[in-house]
Amino acid sequence: MSLAIIGGTGSLDLFEVIERREVKTTWGDPSAPLARIQLAAGSAWFLPRHGQPHHIPPHRVNYRANIQALSDLGVSRILAITAVGGIDPGLAPGALVVPDQLIDYTWGRVHSFSDDAESPLRHVEFANPFSAVLRQTLLGAADRAGLAVVDGGCYAVTQGPRLETAAEISKLARDGCSLVGMTAMPEAALARELDLAYAMLCVVANPAAGVSDKAISVDEIHVVLDRSMVQVRALFNALEA
């Protein structure tokens, strides 16, 4: 039982639940009880990042409790799903991306387990924030499921919950970011601090602010995400045991 999936906006109720487990951690409660789910290749743990029902904003997620709870259950590999805006105009709504880099623009989030005198101080190596092996796991599953997935991209992690200004997106583009979302950090770094392999599947929900002439509609974001979940489910069911 070493695999876990952290689901983001739009990715609740994706899989058949076999069991639910309440887990408490020294950092508080995770976003929801952990669900053991059935995938074609076996079972895995599933944790909805924003709670069930979806109610926790990105800056209020207890990322430490979520990662600690998975670690306490014996998880060693985390595949995370996030909704993103496409900064690269080539990333249309519905596109799937497995990013290989990120830049953290968040502020004020509790972002480390090394936080007080009692916790060991670790300066984790983070040059490549996503596990190369798990990225290949996602890309391989997409290939088997016959799904087009973009291999690589730089995820800009913004604070939210508001969407960005057009000027902010231009700056992120100049910084080299191709995607923007609100949750990859501190999640990815906390996983690294506990030595858990971590990779991410991004679902492009909308062109980022100013990338298209049309204003972003949150209703349309939800329509795109609902539609994309068929592909997301197919990809996870194509994972190998």
Ligand code: HPA
């Ligand atoms: N910006 C930040 N996060 C997002 C977006 C966006 O445009 N779309 C979905 N999540």
